[in-house]
């Protein structure tokens with residue numbers, strides 16, 4: 769990682785955490801920054817159609833300029849967006865992305881979404897990203913974190929169940945499962961991952 773990358777992370781005001789999958793390359797989890805449009809677009813383009821479908825629930829092959837702007841313009845009072853990156857031939861490339869935002873009239877709830885590059889799936893990165901979202905939400909006194917998951921999406925449903933989310937029918941869409949977790953906001957505070965985790 770070069771020093772300019774370090775500086776960018778510092779300007780974002782939040783720490784970056786390195787994490788290694790067992791026997792694999794190292795990934796760094798850091799906040800999404802305003803200039804991350806190209807890296808996010810490249811990340812989405814290289815996802816398999818199935819992963820894109822599970823993430824966006826539609827036939828998205830790349831991000832529209834509007835969506836790209838939305839995904840890189842973060843209102844840090846109410847939302848967080850994280851990107852996991854690794855170095856490939858000296859370039860920073862995205863291998864995972866996770867966020868929550870308040871899409872709901874309920875000010876105490878946040879909706880999350882998460883996606884991991886196909887080659888990185890099944891190695892624990894999705895768990896790390898979701899844990900980061902949960903810790904961050906707890907630190908901001910968010911009471912409920914929920915996601916709308918396609919009913920066929922066994923991986924995300926398994927991950928959500930493993931992290932203590934309850935699974936319910938979506939109130940309006942029979943193709944979706946609502947995964948929801950009530951957060952304890954009293955004692956838990958944001959704990960950055962340790963590099964060895």
Ligand SMILES: CC(C)(COP(=O)(O)OP(=O)(O)OC[C@H]1O[C@@H](n2cnc3c(N)ncnc32)[C@H](O)[C@@H]1OP(=O)(O)O)[C@@H](O)C(=O)NCCC(=O)NCCS
Nearest residue numbers: 819822882883884889890891892893894895923924926927
């Ligand atoms: C869902 C997703 C984010 C999981 O990320 P991941 O990095 O593969 O997940 P992890 O390796 O951390 O796995 C964590 C847990 O999820 C569950 N899980 C993962 N893959 C699973 C599968 N195919 N079936 C059932 N459970 C599965 C398991 O409980 C697993 O724990 P274990 O490894 O101890 O068994 C990833 O598969 C993905 O990006 N899918 C496409 C996009 C998507 O579906 N996004 C959800 C929109 S909200």
